[in-house]
Amino acid sequence: MNAEPPVLQVRDLVKHYSVGGGFFGRGRKQLRAVDGVSFSIGQGETLGLVGESGCGKSTVGKAVLRLVEPTSGHVSLEGEEITGLGSAALLERRKRMQVIFQDPYSSLNPRMTAGEIVQEPLINFGIGSRAEQRDRVAMLFARVGLRPDQRANYPHEFSGGQRQRLGIARALALGPSVIIGDEPVSALDVSVQAQVINLMMDLQQEFGLSYLFVAHDLGVVEHISHRVAVMYLGKIVEIAARAALFETPRHPYTEALLAAVPVSHPRARRARTVLTGDVPSPINPPPGCRFHTRCPIAVARCRQEEPALVLDASGHGVACHLRAATA
Numbered sequence: 001m002n003a004e005p006p007v008l009q010v011r012d013l014v015k016h017y018s019v020g021g022g023f024f025g026r027g028r029k030q031l032r033a034v035d036g037v038s039f040s041i042g043q044g045e046t047l048g049l050v051g052e053s054g055c056g057k058s059t060v061g062k063a064v065l066r067l068v069e070p071t072s073g074h075v076s077l078e079g080e081e082i083t084g085l086g087s088a089a090l091l092e093r094r095k096r097m098q099v100i101f102q103d104p105y106s107s108l109n110p111r112m113t114a115g116e117i118v119q120e121p122l123i124n125f126g127i128g129s130r131a132e133q134r135d136r137v138a139m140l141f142a143r144v145g146l147r148p149d150q151r152a153n154y155p156h157e158f159s160g161g162q163r164q165r166l167g168i169a170r171a172l173a174l175g176p177s178v179i180i181g182d183e184p185v186s187a188l189d190v191s192v193q194a195q196v197i198n199l200m201m202d203l204q205q206e207f208g209l210s211y212l213f214v215a216h217d218l219g220v221v222e223h224i225s226h227r228v229a230v231m232y233l234g235k236i237v238e239i240a241a242r243a244a245l246f247e248t249p250r251h252p253y254t255e256a257l258l259a260a261v262p263v264s265h266p267r268a269r270r271a272r273t274v275l276t277g278d279v280p281s282p283i284n285p286p287p288g289c290r291f292h293t294r295c296p297i298a299v300a301r302c303r304q305e306e307p308a309l310v311l312d313a314s315g316h317g318v319a320c321h322l323r324a325a326t327a
């Protein structure tokens with residue numbers, strides 16, 4: 001990696017939700033959705049973030065964007081700490097960091113035309129004249145593979161893949177450096193998934209974008225990711241360059257996720273771990289290693305002592321007492 005500061009840096013990010021309880025909030029419990037997550041993303045880099053449903057991926061994205069207020073932790077965008085910024089200053093930074101959701105249909109205003117949807121951020125931020133805005137919208141439509149005449153259409157007139165292209169065009173309108181994709185292709189057919197992923201990779205090249213790309217399936221992130229982080233119950237349990245993660249996974253949870261998807265790395269197929277049972281509740285996560293209740297190799301220590309995420313010299317990190325980095 002080069003010496004440039006990361007475009008996005010997240011340190012010790014925590015988000016706990018207060019849930020349940022009766023009248024006056026008595027008996028409320030803390031749900032540990034995200035419980036100390038750290039990573040960084042360089043310019044033009046994609047970090048894939050993977051884990052079963054409920055492990056905290058969306059909450060990481062929302063807390064980084066400050067769509068939810070983090071309980072604690074630090075987020076820096078282009079070298080500037082944005083945690084603690086007031087709403088006006090934060091709004092300004094939002095130009096640099098945009099989001100694409102899984103279901104663009106629910107995130108796109110059904111009463112606006114596609115052209116208006118892409119133009120709206122430019123209007124909100126007062127960028128350019130109306131004519132310049134329309135030129136930019138036309139350019140963005142072309143870049144994401146939508147026809148010029150489709151600017152007059154409404155979201156319901158688009159297919160799922162086209163709606164996701166529209167969501168991408170809107171996210172690009174303000175010229176961001178970071179895009180957080182929260183399962184942006186999970187609702188699409190496999191063939192359409194590949195088209196949208198290829199489009200995102202082309203756009204990354206063209207605009208030097210950095211991506212945090214969230215998916216529940218390792219197979220989905222393999223093609224687009226430079227590095228991959230695997231989350232389990234609010235924590236990153238493994239993080240590594242793509243090839244290292246797919247060819248020499250270390251965490252038993254990563255092995256289990258790999259065993260569940262057809263991936264193109266034959267060595268990974270040796271893993272025979274099959275995940276059984278559901279993810280435990282983040283309200284009372286298991287003591288010690290959170291994965292020990294489902295882990296095929298857990299020993300006594302794993303039930304008592306929480307393993308830290310330890311990175312080796314190559315940057316391959318694993319949080320496991322038995323598979324810790326040796327370097």
Ligand code: ADP
Binds near residue numbers: 018031
């Ligand atoms: P993922 O995106 O990996 O499926 P989420 O980040 O959506 O996971 O959720 C992580 C955990 O936080 C889940 O247990 C979920 O039920 C809980 N959670 C998410 N949002 C809220 C909220 N607004 N209030 C309470 N709990 C929440």
Ligand code: MG
Binds near residue numbers: 057058059183
């Ligand atoms: Mg989610």
